[in-house]
Amino acid sequence: MFPRPIQQTSPAAQTLYKVAVPVALILWLLPLLGVALTSVRPASDLAQGNYFGWPSSVAFSNYAEVFTKSPIAGYMLNSFKVTIPTVIGAVALSCMTGFALAVYRFRSNLLVFFMFVAGNFVPFQILMVPVRDLTLNLGMYNTWYGLALFHIAFQTGFCTLFMRNFIKALPFELIEAARVEGVSEWRIFWFVVLPLMRPAIAALSVLIFTFIWNDFFWATVLTTSAETQPITAGLSSLNGQWIAQWHLVSAGSILAALPPVLMFFLMQRHFIAGLTLGAVK
Amino acid sequence: QEKRTLTYNADYDPIPLAAMEALIADFEAANPDIDVVLNNFDHEGYKTAIRNFLTADAPDLANWYAGNRMAPFVNAGQFMDVSDVWEANGLSDSLASAKASMTIDGKQWGIPYTYYQWGIYYNRDAYAAAGVDLPADGMTYDQFVANCEKFAAAGIDCLTTGTKALWPGAGIFDYMSLRTNGYEWHMDLTAGKVEWTDQKVRDVFAQWARIQPFITKNHAAIDWQDAAALLVQGKAANYVMGNFAVGVFKEGGMTNDNLGFMVFPEITPGIPRAEEAPTDTIHIPAGAKNVDDAKKFLAFMASPEAQTKWNAAQGQLPVNKNASVNTEDPFLVAGFQMLSTAEGGIAQFFDRDAPAEMAKAGMEGFQEFMVKPENLDAILERLEKVRQRVYQ
Amino acid sequence: MTAFWKANQRKLAPWLFLAPGLLMFAVYVIGPIFESMWISLYDWDGLGEARWIGTANYVELFDDDAFYTSLKNNVIWLVLYMLAVPAGLLIAIFLNQTITGIRIYKSLFFFPFVISQVVVGLMFSWFYAPDFGLFYKLIEVFTGQGIAILAEDRFVTYGIIAAGLWPQIAYVMILYLTGLNNVAPDQVEAARLDGAKGWRMLWYVILPQLRPATFIAVVVTVIGALRSFDLVSIMTDGGPFGSSRVLSFYMYEQALSEYGYRMGYGAAIAVVLFAIMMVFISGFIWKMWRDETER
Amino acid sequence: MSGVTLDRVTKRFGEAQVIHGVDLTIEHGEFCVFVGPSGCGKSTLLRMVAGLEETSDGTIRIGARDVTQVDPSERGVAMVFQTYALYPHMTVAENMGFGLKMTGHPKTEIDRKVAEAARILRLDSLLARKPKALSGGQRQRVAIGRAIVRGPEVFLFDEPLSNLDAELRVEMRVEIARLHKEIGATMIYVTHDQVEAMTLADKIVVLRSGRVEQVGRPLDLYRDPDNRFVAGFIGSPSMNFLEGTVEKAGRVLVPGLASSIDTGAALPGAGAQVVAGIRPQNLRLVEGATHRVEMTEALGGVSFVHLTGPGGEKIVVEARGDVLAEGGTMTGLAFDDADALFFAADEAGRRLR
Amino acid sequence: MSGVTLDRVTKRFGEAQVIHGVDLTIEHGEFCVFVGPSGCGKSTLLRMVAGLEETSDGTIRIGARDVTQVDPSERGVAMVFQTYALYPHMTVAENMGFGLKMTGHPKTEIDRKVAEAARILRLDSLLARKPKALSGGQRQRVAIGRAIVRGPEVFLFDEPLSNLDAELRVEMRVEIARLHKEIGATMIYVTHDQVEAMTLADKIVVLRSGRVEQVGRPLDLYRDPDNRFVAGFIGSPSMNFLEGTVEKAGRVLVPGLASSIDTGAALPGAGAQVVAGIRPQNLRLVEGATHRVEMTEALGGVSFVHLTGPGGEKIVVEARGDVLAEGGTMTGLAFDDADALFFAADEAGRRLR
Ligand SMILES: Nc1ncnc2c1ncn2[C@@H]1O[C@H](COP(=O)(O)OP(=O)(O)OP(=O)(O)O)[C@@H](O)[C@H]1O
Ligand SMILES: Nc1ncnc2c1ncn2[C@@H]1O[C@H](COP(=O)(O)OP(=O)(O)OP(=O)(O)O)[C@@H](O)[C@H]1O
Ligand SMILES: [Mg+2]
Numbered sequence A: 001m002f003p004r005p006i007q008q009t010s011p012a013a014q015t016l017y018k019v020a021v022p023v024a025l026i027l028w029l030l031p032l033l034g035v036a037l038t039s040v041r042p043a044s045d046l047a048q049g050n051y052f053g054w055p056s057s058v059a060f061s062n063y064a065e066v067f068t069k070s071p072i073a074g075y076m077l078n079s080f081k082v083t084i085p086t087v088i089g090a091v092a093l094s095c096m097t098g099f100a101l102a103v104y105r106f107r108s109n110l111l112v113f114f115m116f117v118a119g120n121f122v123p124f125q126i127l128m129v130p131v132r133d134l135t136l137n138l139g140m141y142n143t144w145y146g147l148a149l150f151h152i153a154f155q156t157g158f159c160t161l162f163m164r165n166f167i168k169a170l171p172f173e174l175i176e177a178a179r180v181e182g183v184s185e186w187r188i189f190w191f192v193v194l195p196l197m198r199p200a201i202a203a204l205s206v207l208i209f210t211f212i213w214n215d216f217f218w219a220t221v222l223t224t225s226a227e228t229q230p231i232t233a234g235l236s237s238l239n240g241q242w243i244a245q246w247h248l249v250s251a252g253s254i255l256a257a258l259p260p261v262l263m264f265f266l267m268q269r270h271f272i273a274g275l276t277l278g279a280v281k
Numbered sequence B: 001q002e003k004r005t006l007t008y009n010a011d012y013d014p015i016p017l018a019a020m021e022a023l024i025a026d027f028e029a030a031n032p033d034i035d036v037v038l039n040n041f042d043h044e045g046y047k048t049a050i051r052n053f054l055t056a057d058a059p060d061l062a063n064w065y066a067g068n069r070m071a072p073f074v075n076a077g078q079f080m081d082v083s084d085v086w087e088a089n090g091l092s093d094s095l096a097s098a099k100a101s102m103t104i105d106g107k108q109w110g111i112p113y114t115y116y117q118w119g120i121y122y123n124r125d126a127y128a129a130a131g132v133d134l135p136a137d138g139m140t141y142d143q144f145v146a147n148c149e150k151f152a153a154a155g156i157d158c159l160t161t162g163t164k165a166l167w168p169g170a171g172i173f174d175y176m177s178l179r180t181n182g183y184e185w186h187m188d189l190t191a192g193k194v195e196w197t198d199q200k201v202r203d204v205f206a207q208w209a210r211i212q213p214f215i216t217k218n219h220a221a222i223d224w225q226d227a228a229a230l231l232v233q234g235k236a237a238n239y240v241m242g243n244f245a246v247g248v249f250k251e252g253g254m255t256n257d258n259l260g261f262m263v264f265p266e267i268t269p270g271i272p273r274a275e276e277a278p279t280d281t282i283h284i285p286a287g288a289k290n291v292d293d294a295k296k297f298l299a300f301m302a303s304p305e306a307q308t309k310w311n312a313a314q315g316q317l318p319v320n321k322n323a324s325v326n327t328e329d330p331f332l333v334a335g336f337q338m339l340s341t342a343e344g345g346i347a348q349f350f351d352r353d354a355p356a357e358m359a360k361a362g363m364e365g366f367q368e369f370m371v372k373p374e375n376l377d378a379i380l381e382r383l384e385k386v387r388q389r390v391y392q
Numbered sequence C: 001m002t003a004f005w006k007a008n009q010r011k012l013a014p015w016l017f018l019a020p021g022l023l024m025f026a027v028y029v030i031g032p033i034f035e036s037m038w039i040s041l042y043d044w045d046g047l048g049e050a051r052w053i054g055t056a057n058y059v060e061l062f063d064d065d066a067f068y069t070s071l072k073n074n075v076i077w078l079v080l081y082m083l084a085v086p087a088g089l090l091i092a093i094f095l096n097q098t099i100t101g102i103r104i105y106k107s108l109f110f111f112p113f114v115i116s117q118v119v120v121g122l123m124f125s126w127f128y129a130p131d132f133g134l135f136y137k138l139i140e141v142f143t144g145q146g147i148a149i150l151a152e153d154r155f156v157t158y159g160i161i162a163a164g165l166w167p168q169i170a171y172v173m174i175l176y177l178t179g180l181n182n183v184a185p186d187q188v189e190a191a192r193l194d195g196a197k198g199w200r201m202l203w204y205v206i207l208p209q210l211r212p213a214t215f216i217a218v219v220v221t222v223i224g225a226l227r228s229f230d231l232v233s234i235m236t237d238g239g240p241f242g243s244s245r246v247l248s249f250y251m252y253e254q255a256l257s258e259y260g261y262r263m264g265y266g267a268a269i270a271v272v273l274f275a276i277m278m279v280f281i282s283g284f285i286w287k288m289w290r291d292e293t294e295r
Numbered sequence D, E: 001m002s003g004v005t006l007d008r009v010t011k012r013f014g015e016a017q018v019i020h021g022v023d024l025t026i027e028h029g030e031f032c033v034f035v036g037p038s039g040c041g042k043s044t045l046l047r048m049v050a051g052l053e054e055t056s057d058g059t060i061r062i063g064a065r066d067v068t069q070v071d072p073s074e075r076g077v078a079m080v081f082q083t084y085a086l087y088p089h090m091t092v093a094e095n096m097g098f099g100l101k102m103t104g105h106p107k108t109e110i111d112r113k114v115a116e117a118a119r120i121l122r123l124d125s126l127l128a129r130k131p132k133a134l135s136g137g138q139r140q141r142v143a144i145g146r147a148i149v150r151g152p153e154v155f156l157f158d159e160p161l162s163n164l165d166a167e168l169r170v171e172m173r174v175e176i177a178r179l180h181k182e183i184g185a186t187m188i189y190v191t192h193d194q195v196e197a198m199t200l201a202d203k204i205v206v207l208r209s210g211r212v213e214q215v216g217r218p219l220d221l222y223r224d225p226d227n228r229f230v231a232g233f234i235g236s237p238s239m240n241f242l243e244g245t246v247e248k249a250g251r252v253l254v255p256g257l258a259s260s261i262d263t264g265a266a267l268p269g270a271g272a273q274v275v276a277g278i279r280p281q282n283l284r285l286v287e288g289a290t291h292r293v294e295m296t297e298a299l300g301g302v303s304f305v306h307l308t309g310p311g312g313e314k315i316v317v318e319a320r321g322d323v324l325a326e327g328g329t330m331t332g333l334a335f336d337d338a339d340a341l342f343f344a345a346d347e348a349g350r351r352l353r
């Protein structure tokens, strides 16, 4: 283990370390703490220039105000409408593509695989104009499903990389054993491989959830109105309206950050496994 | 009874939004078979959104602006010719002052329903705090600059603005230009007929440079509302702004007693005074589904009653000459007075008079100039390059 | 039919499994890449007819100051973003202990990565805000004169990069924490017997083993740097006077923003960005290809 | 009748040819073991029989049926993998019944067959467990059970015991022998392990580099190898090989053994080089001073004495008991001439009989 | 002088105590082998000597120096790991020179020492390769080379050969024996392998559950074990254990062998239960019908005959040659009474002498 376990050092060093970690954490999260604090600061504090002191009172009313005076609830709902189908769609598609690329030897296997991988790293600006056009022509511009459809397609690249590597790491004998037993390919996928992919599916789901929830670029490109915009784009336009009302901006920010943060905390193990398995393999 | 819906995409801030909702209520009361659905957008976002919804998902009505700003949509066939509405309601007469800016190829493409003056808003308390005399009519630019030095001594920003969104800087430029070289020249400039490296352009910036040091330092980092707060708090004394800002000032706690308005001071003596008054308009997109009712709504919005009511609530000036101005509001009265005596002419605004690309480059240049006046040569050369491409 | 299926099942199966995903990907990703290259040869405002102008967009690009500003900023992004790699490593090493509650600490350190860049941008805007922002105040305390980072063309890009580094460091940290977890304990022990300690242990024994993690960290950091759009858009909108633009933002600005709508020109910028990215993508693919064929 | 017949079977991976025209007949009910050095193609050959690798050339018949192009599922074979390849998400019973379920057998029949297999393998009490909750040996039994349930004509095993520890290996080896006796199906078994090969096989096939070196009953291979490779490969410790010269017909001078050997083998002409082979078990230490003792490894019951011959030849002698010949002392060497085998001195090392 | 002395050495992992006050003296230049079942604490003890595990209690001395609290790199020990633990990114030469480089030796000296070690281990031609490009045996040699280069007083080996295949193991075993002879340093060696322990050790330490069961020379342990555990652990195949009853002083009835045995061992009173032990090598099949042959495993030179005694006792007999006793037939069993050992019938199984 590196570095040398702190337990093996002097008691003084151990104490120092135990103090240093929380202090470092507070410094690290300073922007977040500041915003969290501001989100419960009454507007009057800000007006009086009390930006950093202890809030004169805890104003959860800021949150109430955000909900009642802005369409943030609608934005969040839109985010869910885009995110959940995307998670389901991308994971479903990539289970199949990943299976195909991991299990079968065929000539263009690596080519197709690298195409997915390369597509996944493309700067998405290059897709912007054509995708916007395509969505317009399909009549799905400014709808949640237009956005979700694109996300599904684009995330399939990353998910395929992830799933393929995951399946590749499964013992291939499982598939051979099933083949010898006379199981058809689709049933091998469904009964043998899919049940084993549960951890990967969980990991990818949380990961994609966060990615899509936090997407801003495509939200601005493919949606325009409060009825369809997800929270990121919504927050950006609310920011244009809440000039100098930092308590509202903060409350809105915290609200926008909440679902992925919760997701992360609930599914932490899967989340990290997802990040690193997909990446480091 | 089945109601016909009329969708209307707009970009109102809260105050005008309330006013428009009230007007819509009136309209619906008068036309019980019509249901107006108002989609309100963030003001900045709207400018992007309109491109998309016009082609993809056109509403029946859409807000926009007069002048060059509507040309791309008209040329691309996205706005509907509404000359018939003008004809039928005699608008050529009642909206005469805006007819020119609504006309392309001899047809009218929308209905103007409001405009508002620009000028300098100031905080009387700040003047008092710095011991500076309140501005009087006929004040010259030299005097204004001299005042600025006094404000600087008192630790007050003489002139404030917030250029994070770029356009507030253009207001200052327009006045510098209109006051230095006059309306005709300014219109030539925005029409691309003058080189940006021209000496006369340099003259404009030379004048601007005189007050540049007294402009709020961090203007590039803040929005115009932030700057308004500075004025409200007395940290700044003057603000070149449109009349819509009055609402914000008052919301911040200012009253008619300490908020003042003045005409932008004279720079080159003898030039006919021109002013700036952007006009807001409503259009029918080419893809509108309910054109008949949309035209009804346009006629309604052109009516003196509607314009009176909306502008009274919003604190702006109606375009319909038969509408009345709220005489309770000293700023409107002053504005009305100022505009009606502007013998030089009335400009729309830099980003409405100049084509989009030129406007963007120009406003960036203005912002840069206000931060780094020493970069002027580079800025002008850049703008000239853009001019040559845009107007070719 | 069934006979045919039986005989060719294993040949056809992969393509059937691939079909939906491949179709979606081709329509939404692969096709558009080429379409963009095509569009970049046109003058098109997105409303009317597109006009073929050949390479004129590129010619213009090479005489466009804003393009060079964006390019320069992109390079700065790339270089400074790389700081996330050593910084993430340091934090990972700092946290790679087993004291009570360390799991919570690790996840809290990871927090910034989970948060949307929009929110991160807003947080840092608040952090940098002139007159009352914490950062502004700190500078004021130390130098007597606050600096509005986001209004200073000299500093603005660095200010945004700092905001971007925050979540990126968290990401790299997680990669390294996992990497450290997988460091072969026997090699560490062998090195301890060999007398390697501290920095020398890190340099000679640990870092070489962390190479896969480092590789991925570099890849995601490069991609993150080149894709940077959200923060620029939220924090400055490219300002002041365009000095914080990056290619990805400039492209959007030209193609879709209020004063833009030059689809062809925007596409040309995107193509340049793509070309730059392609250098890295090719490197990545090359390495993957080597790994794949080695086995 | 379900013997397996390979006829000029060939396998190429791209350019590389790894199986070179193997001919082989395995009788119905026979237990056939493939042995050979690592990489010689044992697994490949087995997988070709299973249908998991395509056959590049030649014919594979099971019983009378040509199965060369037949899908694995229809060959009537079952395979047990070194890694067990149990489906981790299914219980033991589900694992065993999976193949039948997928091929649409009714549930009652599946249950019956699974119960029967579980009885044979004494897995009854484990049927509801997941593989994770089983020991290595139990997993291996389940893997075998899965093969049994389908009632195949041919069982294929690829090093089924090599992941088990020494003790369990012995136990499972006995189990497999019992199973073969009980169900009497044809079995093909790949292993690295001398003991497994010798004790389980009816027939051992020695492979080298994709070619069959010799086929035969275990003790036949031990006693009567066809060539030097087989002689060296079968038996532990390995046979000692020493250079010799033909003195005259029926007599070979072997300097390394410090003696001449009389033999009935068909030798080449006098003066020709041959290789003499003699197993460590067949050598005895006697009084004398022809060989130097390098080292003695005493294992208790048996000792291996490492000698150097007059010309520096390395020779191992297996001695009973814990004979302690001190390193450095000189000794003599005795053996029965009949125990010596002779091989051609060339690369192929053909046995001289 | 660099023997290793352990004095009441104890190791606790949290609550669990895994080493229970071990006392042990290893002389300078001695080759000491730790054996014992998996998990008995062999590796832990070795790692405590290396300094890789802290010592909870007791003292460890190397030569005269108390090193209990000394850093691993300063104990003058070198360790060879089961996994080799080579640095994959360094060449063979760099791997071997790394320790010296870390302790700041000049480059020329490092090169000289590496060249010397490479010569001893015949690695000269591989110095520029990376570990990936080496075979298992070569890697193991590099790992040993890395240890040699540092010129330690004590070498520690933790199952260094268990990742090699059978053939290579034999070769490397000989190599290590040669090395020990050549450099004469103190060596401590952990293994699972009977043969390695018996052939390499000057002294074997048998561990069980963190306690020393017996220490002694290999053949002493084989011939004269202190208790039933050691007797069963040393020797392969394992000793047969059979229940017996003391008939009278000096005579034990062992029904499993169908005979009574005369012995000089100090037995408990008549009627008491004891356990008789006899090695498979010391049993002979003779005419008779006392035992049933279950199965014969013929390995060529030697055969193992599995018998069942009259009371169902399982007995293994090692027979020379390829004696083929058919399964199911009956046989008799003979042995020298002197080869039988006796143990107390309790848990500890103390040897009765
Ligand atoms: N898919 C493949 N592509 C190319 N070559 C292969 C492939 N599979 C096996 N080989 C080669 O075929 C030869 C035989 O391999 P095989 O696995 O049959 O050996 P084996 O006798 O089973 O060895 P082991 O005892 O190590 O399992 C080897 O040289 C191997 O490298
Ligand atoms: N870090 C540890 N924490 C807790 N218990 C441990 C630790 N390391 C070893 N043990 C326990 O100490 C005991 C001895 O382990 P050790 O590795 O020394 O056994 P061993 O004799 O080397 O076994 P093997 O032959 O399997 O290598 C085992 O019961 C093991 O579970
Ligand atoms: Mg194999």
Ligand SMILES: [Mg+2]
Residues within 6 Å of the ligand: E042, E043, E044
């Ligand atoms: Mg161990």
